[in-house]
Amino acid sequence: MRSVALLGLASALFIAPIPTAIAQAMPDDISKPDYIAPEQTIPEAQDIAYPGTMTLEVDATDNEQGIFKVTQTIPVAKAGKLTLLYPEWLPGNHAPRGEIEKVAGLEFFAGPQKLDWVRDNVDVYAFHVTVPQGVREITAKFQFVSATTSSHGRIVMAPAMLNLRWHQVSLYPAGYYVRQIPVTATAIYPDGWQAATAMRPNTVTGSKVAYETVDYDTLVDSPVFAGKYFQTHKLSSRVHLNIVADDAKYLKPKPDQIAKHAKLVKEAEALFGSHQYDRYDFLLALTDEMGGIGLEHHRSSENGVNREYFTDWDDSPGRRNLLPHEVVHSWNGKYRRPQGMWTPDFREPMRDDLLWVYEGQTQFWGYVLGARSGLYSKQDTLDAYAAIAAAMDQRVGRSWRPLIDTTLDPIIVARRPKPWTDWQRQEDYYNEGLLIWLEADQIIRRESSGKKSLENFAKAFFGGKNGDWGVVTYDEQDVLDTLNKVQPYDWASFVKDRVHKTTTAAPKNGLTLGGYRLVFTDKQSAYLRANDKRRKQTDLSYSLGLTVNDKGVVSAVSWGGPAFKSGMKSGLTISAVNGKAFSTDVLKQAIEDNMGQSKPIEVFAKNGDAYHNFMVDFNGGLLYPALEKIDNQGSGEGASEGGIDRLLKPITK
Numbered sequence: 001m002r003s004v005a006l007l008g009l010a011s012a013l014f015i016a017p018i019p020t021a022i023a024q025a026m027p028d029d030i031s032k033p034d035y036i037a038p039e040q041t042i043p044e045a046q047d048i049a050y051p052g053t054m055t056l057e058v059d060a061t062d063n064e065q066g067i068f069k070v071t072q073t074i075p076v077a078k079a080g081k082l083t084l085l086y087p088e089w090l091p092g093n094h095a096p097r098g099e100i101e102k103v104a105g106l107e108f109f110a111g112p113q114k115l116d117w118v119r120d121n122v123d124v125y126a127f128h129v130t131v132p133q134g135v136r137e138i139t140a141k142f143q144f145v146s147a148t149t150s151s152h153g154r155i156v157m158a159p160a161m162l163n164l165r166w167h168q169v170s171l172y173p174a175g176y177y178v179r180q181i182p183v184t185a186t187a188i189y190p191d192g193w194q195a196a197t198a199m200r201p202n203t204v205t206g207s208k209v210a211y212e213t214v215d216y217d218t219l220v221d222s223p224v225f226a227g228k229y230f231q232t233h234k235l236s237s238r239v240h241l242n243i244v245a246d247d248a249k250y251l252k253p254k255p256d257q258i259a260k261h262a263k264l265v266k267e268a269e270a271l272f273g274s275h276q277y278d279r280y281d282f283l284l285a286l287t288d289e290m291g292g293i294g295l296e297h298h299r300s301s302e303n304g305v306n307r308e309y310f311t312d313w314d315d316s317p318g319r320r321n322l323l324p325h326e327v328v329h330s331w332n333g334k335y336r337r338p339q340g341m342w343t344p345d346f347r348e349p350m351r352d353d354l355l356w357v358y359e360g361q362t363q364f365w366g367y368v369l370g371a372r373s374g375l376y377s378k379q380d381t382l383d384a385y386a387a388i389a390a391a392m393d394q395r396v397g398r399s400w401r402p403l404i405d406t407t408l409d410p411i412i413v414a415r416r417p418k419p420w421t422d423w424q425r426q427e428d429y430y431n432e433g434l435l436i437w438l439e440a441d442q443i444i445r446r447e448s449s450g451k452k453s454l455e456n457f458a459k460a461f462f463g464g465k466n467g468d469w470g471v472v473t474y475d476e477q478d479v480l481d482t483l484n485k486v487q488p489y490d491w492a493s494f495v496k497d498r499v500h501k502t503t504t505a506a507p508k509n510g511l512t513l514g515g516y517r518l519v520f521t522d523k524q525s526a527y528l529r530a531n532d533k534r535r536k537q538t539d540l541s542y543s544l545g546l547t548v549n550d551k552g553v554v555s556a557v558s559w560g561g562p563a564f565k566s567g568m569k570s571g572l573t574i575s576a577v578n579g580k581a582f583s584t585d586v587l588k589q590a591i592e593d594n595m596g597q598s599k600p601i602e603v604f605a606k607n608g609d610a611y612h613n614f615m616v617d618f619n620g621g622l623l624y625p626a627l628e629k630i631d632n633q634g635s636g637e638g639a640s641e642g643g644i645d646r647l648l649k650p651i652t653k
């Protein structure tokens with residue numbers, strides 16, 4: 001049907017008469033407004049010292065209703081117009097995600113005098129006030145009314161823990177680089193709670209903590225996890241693991257589990273040959289109550305995992321690849337930052353087109369460090385590679401949308417679900433980036449006869465002077481230059497073909513160069529089982545071509561797959577399969593039973609109030625991705641060590 005319609009349209013266009021004069025767009029006799037461009041009234045950020053130190057006091061004691069109460073003083077140099085900004089473009093989110101709608105009860109004062117404010121009608125993150133003559137400082141008071149259900153946004157206040165994110169609870173003056181604005185922050189936590197952040201406390205009075213004075217950039221980069229159930233573990237002389245939990249019963253890490261986190265730090269510092277922090281604090285929340293998070297900072301990271309992270313350790317690899325990913329960002333993303341992603345303040349838009357390096361190579365090293373530290377077993381890592389390669393192969397949208405374009409997805413879509421992910425693509429620069437960097441690693445190994453690897457690039461590009469937690473920016477040419485310095489090769493074409501151009505298949509050469517090939521088997525790996533469990537889903541993407549939950553709700557349909565061809569879409573609710581009431585087991589059994597058969601699988605599903613019987617043509621049985629060792633000697637057991645085997649081995653004792 002589709003091609004017929006297109007042909008009809010093409011012939012209609014062909015015979016249309018060629019216009020002889022410029023066509024009239026809108027009739028002359030209707031009213032037409034003039035356009036007046038809005039006035040730019042917000043001063044541009046300048047790299048000059050801010051006159052004075054802001055103070056910020058956040059009352060974070062309301063763990064019942066999640067209302068943060070803010071009192072902030074802002075020194076002012078002169079009378080007249082002052083513009084205060086609420087952070088909009090958030091580092092790590094790579095997008096304008098500041099939750100401005102949750103700022104409420106906003107008031108400004110000059111001493112006892114209340115000041116009027118007006119929000120900028122072009123930039124709604126900006127508030128204008130007029131500073132009276134003779135006034136040296138103004139006070140802002142407001143609440144950050146945090147999400148009370150996940151439909152409002154991410155929950156940052158739970159009964160037994162909170163995540164204080166300074167960008168949510170502060171304003172800053174326009175006209176200055178944020179690194180030029182000093183601020184002294186104080187937080188009041190619920191009684192008896194303990195807190196961790198990259199900032200060090202100056203004074204602690206009961207549950208009130210006054211932090212060291214820092215610049216506003218550093219403040220925003222130093223969020224807090226605080227909780228009733230809290231532990232700190234020393235991983236090295238500089239690095240701590242700070243854990244909060246929903247309940248004391250989850251806060252039971254075993255010494256060997258902590259040891260693997262310490263090994264992660266050791267392996268990461270050995271990989272990059274430096275530490276780009278004076279100290280580093282992992283903030284780890286074991287929670288089902290606070291919203292999920294994985295967010296990098298220069299000297300800390302916010303990590304939210306399931307409560308059973310430690311207590312169900314042996315059941316599955318779980319979320320143990322999160323901390324390896326986030327710590328890599330201290331080097332890749334924070335110390336070395338794409339030029340377009342470093343901005344002088346939180347108002348200037350970020351340009352994300354190097355996320356395939358920032359996130360892609362972090363994803364790559366995250367999995368490698370997961371394996372090297374023992375947080376992930378080697379088999380789990382191989383299973384993850386298989387899942388990633390298979391998923392990227394299904395991204396048929398690569399035929400119209402090059403990988404580089406997906407780097408703009410944080411801005412375009414803000415992680416909202418999509419109806420046709422495989423065709424629309426999503427933040428593929430993470431996992432396709434991983435595959436590209438795996439291939440680069442294996443090419444360097446091959447071209448250097450095993451003397452070098454991507455590790456040489458990591459040291460040369462992301463490593464710097466120990467303890468330097470500043471920022472060094474780069475562009476794509478810098479990446480290519482360093483690659484060529486490490487190992488001469490046509491890296492420009494390598495990147496152009498994989499990143500900038502549309503492609504026909506996922507870049508899987510790294511797997512085969514590394515000694516493995518992607519295959520499909522009827523056995524689901526522990527990694528995939530854990531993934532399904534975490535997402536409360538049954539992923540049948542490689543057989544039926546859909547993903548469904550235990551209520552029968554279809555969350556994804558693979559573009560061009562068997563379910564797609566039968567007319568199915570996400571949002572349907574499956575009621576029955578081959579005449580039997582739906583359960584995920586019934587569905588899987590139907591796929592198995594139909595193996596080698598010539599009849600379709602009948603899927604009876606509800607679309608709103610209507611029911612429809614979808615005839616899904618698929619007889620290949622249950623299929624899950626896995627990696628198979630390429631063994632030229634023909635023996636799986638005695639297979640020789642390949643490039644991926646070498647890559648995943650620890651480099652420290």
Ligand SMILES: [Zn+2]
Pocket residue numbers: 296325326329359362
């Ligand atoms: Zn990341």
